[in-house]
Amino acid sequence: GQNIDQPTEMTATEGAIVQINCTYQTSGFNGLFWYQQHAGEAPTFLSYNVLDGLEEKGRFSSFLSRSKGYSYLLLKELQMKDSASYLCAPMDSNYQLIWGAGTKLIIKP
Amino acid sequence: GAVVSQHPSWVICKSGTSVKIECRSLDFQATTMFWYRQFPKQSLMLMATSNEGSKATYEQGVEKDKFLINHASLTLSTLTVTSAHPEDSSFYICSARDWEGGDNSPLHFGNGTRLTVT
Numbered sequence: 064g065q066n067i068d069q070p071t072e073m074t075a076t077e078g079a080i081v082q083i084n085c086t087y088q089t090s091g092f093n094g095l096f097w098y099q100q101h102a103g104e105a106p107t108f109l110s111y112n113v114l115d116g117l118e119e120k121g122r123f124s125s126f127l128s129r130s131k132g133y134s135y136l137l138l139k140e141l142q143m144k145d146s147a148s149y150l151c152a153p154m155d156s157n158y159q160l161i162w163g164a165g166t167k168l169i170i171k172p
Numbered sequence: 173g174a175v176v177s178q179h180p181s182w183v184i185c186k187s188g189t190s191v192k193i194e195c196r197s198l199d200f201q202a203t204t205m206f207w208y209r210q211f212p213k214q215s216l217m218l219m220a221t222s223n224e225g226s227k228a229t230y231e232q233g234v235e236k237d238k239f240l241i242n243h244a245s246l247t248l249s250t251l252t253v254t255s256a257h258p259e260d261s262s263f264y265i266c267s268a269r270d271w272e273g274g275d276n277s278p279l280h281f282g283n284g285t286r287l288t289v290t
Contacts, residue, residue, distance in 0.1 A: 093276050105178075105265045105281040106216070113276065150216075158275040162216040 091156020
């Protein structure tokens, strides 16, 4: 079957760094997306990885290891507005995104 | 960047009535759009894939006669919840990808529609 494993909730301090891990199993693989979803809002696209390695985009970076079925999202210089759920969504062989419940990130001052 | 507009943002309707939700791609063309439903603290659940000029593809367990989808143009898809009941109350979100970006280009989401059936 297809599944995603992310921590349900994480807490971090404003200004700090946090890493949100994701392991996945899919039927085929066509890359992995990270989305941010604030409460009551729709998801917004953060990053896409299809090759192994690190993709950096400002304060956010995403890493992928295809052989391990593993990805992480790294958030630096945390701000209060980063409080949201972060969704790891791998894409299967049919180009369908597989969604988990995401990780709720709570930022404390 | 690619923008998807969804309307209305929220709607309250009485049990037994129908509600139509519109999803438009504003600056790109989308041969395929996706309709999701999300209950509180749960993951996005794909309801159906809307295909321009042809029938929608529904996920298992989603009633096609209850959730009518029409994708009449490359920029517009509509979802009609027919004979709505309180258990249909949820957050409905549409998404699309720019067809020129390929199958693995990111999905862009509308702002969602919060439906409350009383």
